[in-house]
Amino acid sequence: MTITEDTLLVLAPPDMDLTQSEYLLDRNGVRHYRCEDVAELVALASMAGGAMISEASLSGMDLSGLLRMLEGQPPWSDFPFLMLIERADSADDHDRLERYAKLGNVTFVEHPSLPLSFVGNVKTMLAGRQRQYHARRQVETMARTDLDLAVGQERQRLLVRELHHRVKNTLATVQALMSSTARSSLTVEEFRHTLLGRISALAHVHEVLTEDKWQEAPLRALFTSQLEPEAGPDFKGEAKIDGPDIKVPSHLAVPLGMAIHELTINALRYGALSQPGGSVSASWKVEAAPERMMLRIEWQEQGGPPLPVPRRRGFGTQFLERVLRQQAAADVELNYHPAGLQVIIHMPLPERTHFHLFSEA
Incomplete structure (x- = not known):
């Protein structure tokens, strides 16, 4: 009983x-x-x-x-x-x-x-x-109830501190964008247009992160969030995105998203997307390395106008080489082939990165 x-x-x-x-x-x-x-x-x-x-x-x-x-x-x-x-x-x-x-x-x-x-x-x-x-x-x-209240209060304190940290970082990023844009702009109108585009790109990255509670961002969504606003909703006919489903943490998503924006703007102004028939392909894969897994991203342009090696290093080039190296420990390779710009990024992944080793069909 x-x-x-x-x-x-x-x-x-x-x-x-x-x-x-x-x-x-x-x-x-x-x-x-x-x-x-x-x-x-x-x-x-x-x-x-x-x-x-x-x-x-x-x-x-x-x-x-x-x-x-x-x-x-x-x-x-x-x-x-x-x-x-x-x-x-x-x-x-x-x-x-x-x-x-x-x-x-x-x-x-x-x-x-x-x-x-x-x-x-x-x-x-x-x-x-x-x-x-x-x-x-x-x-x-x-x-x-008391325990839940105490846990909730502690979580609230952590969220407030995290919010302050993120706001501070975001403002620092915007300030850096303003300074760099000002140095590379020849007119006030160019400065205004370029700066608004970069701030908008930053906002798109934040939208992708917000959907996952600011923890991680799907790499595919980062490419889409930058290509669609700039190249239009029909960009898929001009851009091929291919790679395994992978989420990158927030501290990598922001610089990656901004780098994708700079590549997109460059392709629209000077590269493969500046004329009919041009196209870009963005692909990535996860590679094994002695210490941790590596993310290899390749941006390849085709069908654009002849691309000479630039005489000066613009904001986009500096962002790719300097910011990605500093914030993501990435190695960036820029190849100015006659057929189109090729950019290869090697980036170490955190141990707990989520990914599936299968590409979409």
Whole structure:
């Protein structure tokens, strides 16, 4: 039988006639379980609704285990006993009170007793125990609430600190974009147009990160987020994106996204996307290295105008070579082939990067 919070434990000697009492318990829907000895009662008490004990069953018994159980009760618990005593002279009552005082919550009932009185005492005791269990659940709920509140407050503090950190980094990035754009722009209009494009590109990267709670960004989404706003929604006819599904962490996603933006703008102004028939392909794969996995990204342009080697290093070139190296520990290779610009980026991946080694069909 499974002992539950409304189960009455019964302890009585074999020679005591409890047939009538158990009949009354069954008739009134009181779950009960007869224990073999005090040790079994002690083992089950923490799960039960109370105990009905005959005075005779305790005669000569070692009650030390029972007393230890009672002393070790949690604050919400006051385990109840219904003790059956034989009809006796009232002079014995004082001795009984002293003898069983250490049991604490004891109700004495003469046996045999009137059925209504007996059942009423049992149900009153079990109802009192139910209130104790209810108090325990309230205490546990309050404890969980306090813990959840403390965890929530700590998480909020961490999020606020993280937000401050990100805002600071974002403002520093915008400031750097403004300075670099100003140095490379020949007119105010060129400065305005270029700066707005770069800030918009940064916003697109943030949108991709926000969709994944700022933890990681799908590399495919980074390419799409930069190519579609600049080359138009039909860019897929002019740009092929191919590689395994891989997510890069936020500290790599921002510089990567900005690098893709610079490559896209360069292709639209001077490269393969500046004239009909031109196309670009962006592909990547994960390669094994002695220390960690490496991400190899290749940007290849074809069908554009002849591409001479530039005489000066513009913002895009500096961004690719300097910023990717500093922020992503990447090696960048720029090849100005007559057929079109080729850019190869080798970047170490964090150990927990998520990727599948299968390309889309």
